[in-house]
Amino acid sequence: MSAEPLISKCPSVCIVTGASRGLGRAFTLALAKILHKDSIFVLMARSVNLLQEVKNELIKDVSKSPSHVIIVEFDQKKVVGKEFVENLFTQILQPQLSSAMGTADYDTCLILHNAGTLGDPKKKAVELTDVEEIKNYFNINLNGLIVFNAMCLRELFANTKNRFLVNISSLAGIQAFKCLSSYCTGKAARDMFFKVLAIEEPSIRVLNYAPGPVDTDMQTYLRENISDAESKEKMKELVEQGNLLKAEDSAQKLVEILCRNTFTSGDHVDYFD
Numbered sequence: 001m002s003a004e005p006l007i008s009k010c011p012s013v014c015i016v017t018g019a020s021r022g023l024g025r026a027f028t029l030a031l032a033k034i035l036h037k038d039s040i041f042v043l044m045a046r047s048v049n050l051l052q053e054v055k056n057e058l059i060k061d062v063s064k065s066p067s068h069v070i071i072v073e074f075d076q077k078k079v080v081g082k083e084f085v086e087n088l089f090t091q092i093l094q095p096q097l098s099s100a101m102g103t104a105d106y107d108t109c110l111i112l113h114n115a116g117t118l119g120d121p122k123k124k125a126v127e128l129t130d131v132e133e134i135k136n137y138f139n140i141n142l143n144g145l146i147v148f149n150a151m152c153l154r155e156l157f158a159n160t161k162n163r164f165l166v167n168i169s170s171l172a173g174i175q176a177f178k179c180l181s182s183y184c185t186g187k188a189a190r191d192m193f194f195k196v197l198a199i200e201e202p203s204i205r206v207l208n209y210a211p212g213p214v215d216t217d218m219q220t221y222l223r224e225n226i227s228d229a230e231s232k233e234k235m236k237e238l239v240e241q242g243n244l245l246k247a248e249d250s251a252q253k254l255v256e257i258l259c260r261n262t263f264t265s266g267d268h269v270d271y272f273d
Ligand SMILES: NC(=O)c1ccc[n+]([C@@H]2O[C@H](COP(=O)([O-])OP(=O)(O)OC[C@H]3O[C@@H](n4cnc5c(N)ncnc54)[C@H](OP(=O)(O)O)[C@@H]3O)[C@@H](O)[C@H]2O)c1
Pocket: 017, 018, 019, 020, 021, 022, 023, 024, 044, 045, 046, 047, 048, 050, 074, 075, 076, 077, 113, 114, 115, 116, 117, 140, 168, 169, 170, 171, 210, 211, 212, 213, 214, 215, 216, 217, 218, 219
């Protein structure tokens, strides 16, 4: 029996949301090293220029680069609009993917739901009185993800043999943190959404991956803006003691988990597990 991991055995279609920077960029580059060389990457985020930079890195080494890298301008909160979704799938994703795939078989797909925002870390739960702000948060981080995920499975990967879904979760999905009520709630809801999906669809491999505290724009913004003094101090200590992870290290850990493929579908797996 071949020791090659299932995920790299045959060409994949790999969709990464929030691929423009931070963890999404690192996940993309790490996955490109292990996926089959004839794989197709679909990189999605709002910043097309940054996606282009990630694409340039992916194709720098021709011998190792995926066969196609597609860039899609994407704002996850807009996925809650019917017209936007229809356009995204019928005018952009389906035609670009079928042109990249040609007549070849793609038996594997991986959707990495990484795009995410923090909410306002200056506000405690009792200060959340603006319903538009709350709706906007959950449209990006939960509602948009649910619809995008379902549409991908239905419109792009209904007949794909090996399907992997990764939800980028957080410790905040299973532990409460002050001034992060929207963030914690969104992450907890995403975890549960994917747990349900995992039991409904036993043929899909579903992973909720918590990447640990990682040195990215989000982490910096949080440290500089969180209004809870004790949390701020703890975050400063993380930096001073050199305990913030590099995005590449957390990405490598995710790749190892996917290659081993021994996780229970729907589980929440942390970098430190
Ligand atoms: N850093 C950490 O310590 C940490 C810890 C636990 C979990 N996480 C999770 O890891 C994921 C990535 O975080 P990060 O630290 O890399 O954050 P980041 O540096 O702020 O990057 C966030 C990514 O999400 C994209 N994004 C933001 N809003 C979007 C929208 N409306 N539509 C589509 N894409 C959007 C951004 O791209 P554009 O701005 O170009 O759209 C960017 O690529 C998030 O889900 C986060 O919750 C991070």
